[in-house]
Structures are given as structure tokens and as C-alpha cells.
Amino acid sequence: MIKPVLISGIQPSGKLHLGNYLGALKNFVELQNSGKYRCFFFIADLHSLTESYTPKEKKAQIEDLMRSYLAAGLSPAKATLFAQSSIPAHSELAWILNTITPMGELRRMTQFKEKSGEGAESANVGLFDYPVLMAADVLLYDTAAVPVGDDQDQHLELARTLARKFNSRFGKTFIEPKALHTNVPRLMSLDDPQKKMSKSRPAGCLFLDDAPAEIRAKLGRATTDSGREIKYDEKSKPGISNLLLIHSSLSGVSISSLEKKYAGKGYADFKRDVAEVVVKALALYQAAKKKISPTKACAAFAKGGNASAKIAEKKMVEVKKKVGLI
Numbered sequence: 419m420i421k422p423v424l425i426s427g428i429q430p431s432g433k434l435h436l437g438n439y440l441g442a443l444k445n446f447v448e449l450q451n452s453g454k455y456r457c458f459f460f461i462a463d464l465h466s467l468t469e470s471y472t473p474k475e476k477k478a479q480i481e482d483l484m485r486s487y488l489a490a491g492l493s494p495a496k497a498t499l500f501a502q503s504s505i506p507a508h509s510e511l512a513w514i515l516n517t518i519t520p521m522g523e524l525r526r527m528t529q530f531k532e533k534s535g536e537g538a539e540s541a542n543v544g545l546f547d548y549p550v551l552m553a554a555d556v557l558l559y560d561t562a563a564v565p566v567g568d569d570q571d572q573h574l575e576l577a578r579t580l581a582r583k584f585n586s587r588f589g590k591t592f593i594e595p596k597a598l599h600t601n602v603p604r605l606m607s608l609d610d611p612q613k614k615m616s617k618s619r620p621a622g623c624l625f626l627d628d629a630p631a632e633i634r635a636k637l638g639r640a641t642t643d644s645g646r647e648i649k650y651d652e653k654s655k656p657g658i659s660n661l662l663l664i665h666s667s668l669s670g671v672s673i674s675s676l677e678k679k680y681a682g683k684g685y686a687d688f689k690r691d692v693a694e695v696v697v698k699a700l701a702l703y704q705a706a707k708k709k710i711s712p713t714k715a716c717a718a719f720a721k722g723g724n725a726s727a728k729i730a731e732k733k734m735v736e737v738k739k740k741v742g743l744i
């Protein structure tokens with residue numbers, strides 16, 4: 419039986435936080451290990467050029483993310499790993515998709531509105547066009563499933579719209595992909611549980627590379643709610659609910675068992691235990707990452723790059739024939 423294709427990527431543009439892990443990376447590993455999909459995981463390096471960087475920083479960020487993928491458990495033996503920029507077909511397909519994308523669709527994108535802020539006119543064109551390149555990433559591989567956090571849903575909806583539009587104009591070429599979410603599609607910030615954990619607000623982030631002392635201090639400071647009960651209630655207890663989600667997804671203990679376990683106990687005890695669960699879960703990852711050199715990581719991604727280039731080039735021949743370029 420042919421397995422459905424699954425693909426996802428993360429931008430190398432800063433340190434990974436627990437939201438990236440619980441919403442995306444941890445799920446990449448579980449889906450890879452499920453054996454149900456033909457998996458592709460890539461470094462979205464072209465996407466990351468839409469934000470400010472220096473060339474030296476960029477190179478280091480790319481190597482760091484490659485090492486993080488491997489340390490989290492992605493394996494070149496089970497999945498195809500590559501860097502987006504090593505495969506010209508991604509940009510090439512993005513260009514062709516650009517020509518069937520209405521400007522209005524892109525102007526509506528929440529991420530564009532948030533990232534360009536008041537300065538939409540001075541924002542770079544790449545930031546505006548970002549979702550079209552993402553559609554190309556996905557459509558190129560006849561992808562069925564895309565594991566991401568819920569902030570990417572609008573972008574995937576565009577990928578489906580473009581697939582339908584292309585298919586109806588040029589004949590069946592692309593598959594419409596679906597998003598796969600974890601039970602933490604949107605982890606909230608530690609300092610303000612009304613806002614999502616995001617690298618644009620580092621004060622509320624737990625980073626995967628944080629040392630144990632830092633993790634304990636950050637969780638000790640985490641904003642909690644009035645009242646004393648440890649109960650899952652997103653509306654009236656967003657802080658405690660967020661911490662329950664963190665504990666449960668890393669320890670594997672259900673939220674209702676945690677509520678029972680902490681009945682009658684105080685916030686301080688609970689936060690201390692959450693910190694230990696995080697420290698323990700990240701210790702393995704951090705130790706594994708130390709052992710992976712940038713050279714070893716780059717080699718794994720180069721090998722995957724060769725394999726995916728073949729698939730992508732074949733799809734581009736089909737696309738070019740469909741539109742009449744060849």
C-alpha cells in the first residue's frame with residue numbers, strides 16, 4: 419500500500435520554544451514513528467529570510483535547527499529531511515502559484531497583518547507572498563497531511579484553495595492537504611496566558627535549550643490565576659490550564675488525573691512539579707543535541723535533499739506541461 423505523504427517545516431529564525439515543540443516538533447517525531455506516513459521534514463530557510471537577519475546568524479540558525487530536529491528524534495532513516503533552499507522547485511512552483519493568487523487573499527492573512535503591523539507598505543514582498551511559498555512546499559509533494567500549530571491553518575486553507583483553482587483550470591494536478599493538530603495547537607505564554615507563546619515575545623517563552631535553573635525560575639514566575647484550585651478551565655483559569663496542558667503532554671498523565679492528584683494542593687507545589695516534568699523531558703533532548711555536530715546534521719539534510727529534489731523535479735515537469743511551458 420502506498421502511504422499518504424506528510425510534510426512540515428519550521429523556520430530557522432530564533433530559538434525553538436515549548437509551543438513549537440508541543441504544537442509541532444514532538445508531533446513530527448510521533449507521526450514519523452507511527453509508520454503511517456511517508457514523511458518529509460524541512461528547514462523553511464527561504465521563509466525565514468522575510469525577517470531581519472545577518473548572513474552569519476542565518477547560517478548558525480539553520481545548523482541549530484537541523485541539530486534540533488535530529489535531537490528531538492527525527493531520523494534520516496525514517497523520514498526525508500532537507501533544507502527548502504536546496505530545492506529550486508519550491509521557489510519555481512511558488513512563482514507559478516503566484517500567478518493564480520489574488521492579492522486580496524494574501525492581504526487578509528492574519529500573520530501578514532501581525533508581522534507587517536502598521537507598516538504594510540514598507541513590509542517586504544516576501545512577507546506578503548509567504549503563504550504562496552508555503553503552498554508550493556506542500557503541493558509539490560502530493561501531500562495529504564501537514565502537522566502544524568493552529569496559527570498555520572489560514573495558510574493551509576490557501577494551499578487548498580490554490581490546489582483547487584489550479585486543478586480546475588489546468589486539470590487534476592495537486593492534492594488538497596489537511597492540517598494535523600496536537601492537543602496543544604496553541605500553547606499560551608507563561609507571562610500572559612491570554613497571548614500565544616511566540617518568539618516575538620521572548621519574556622513568555624520556555625526555550626528548549628533553557629538550562630534547568632532557568633526553567634524552574636520561569637515556571638516559578640509563570641502567571642497564574644486568582645483562586646486556589648488546580649482545575650482545567652481555559653476561560654477563568656487560563657494560566658493554570660496552560661500549565662496543566664504542559665504537564666500532561668510531557669508526562670503523559672491525563673488532565674483529569676492531574677486535577678485529582680493536586681486537589682487541595684497549592685499553586686506553588688504544582689508549578690514546582692511542572693518545572694521538574696519539563697526539566698526531565700528536555701534533558702534527553704538537550705543531551706542528544708550536544709552530541710550532534712553541525713557537520714553531521716548538514717550531511718543528513720544533504721542526503722534528504724537529493725531524494726526530495728528528484729520528487730520535486732518530477733512534479734515540476736508535470737506542472738510545466740500542464741501550463742504549457744514545455
Ligand code: AMP
Nearest residue numbers: 429437438441442566567603604605615
Ligand atoms: P514557527 O516558529 O513560526 O516556524 O513555528 C513552527 C511551528 O510551531 C508551526 O507549526 C507553528 O504553528 C507551531 N507553533 C508556534 N507557536 C506555537 C504555539 N504557541 N503553540 C503551538 N504551536 C505553535
Ligand code: TRP
Nearest residue numbers: 425426427428429462465552555
Ligand atoms: N509557515 C510555517 C511556520 O511559520 C513554516 C512552514 C513553511 C511550513 N512552509 C511550510 C509548515 C509547509 C508546514 C508546511 O511555522
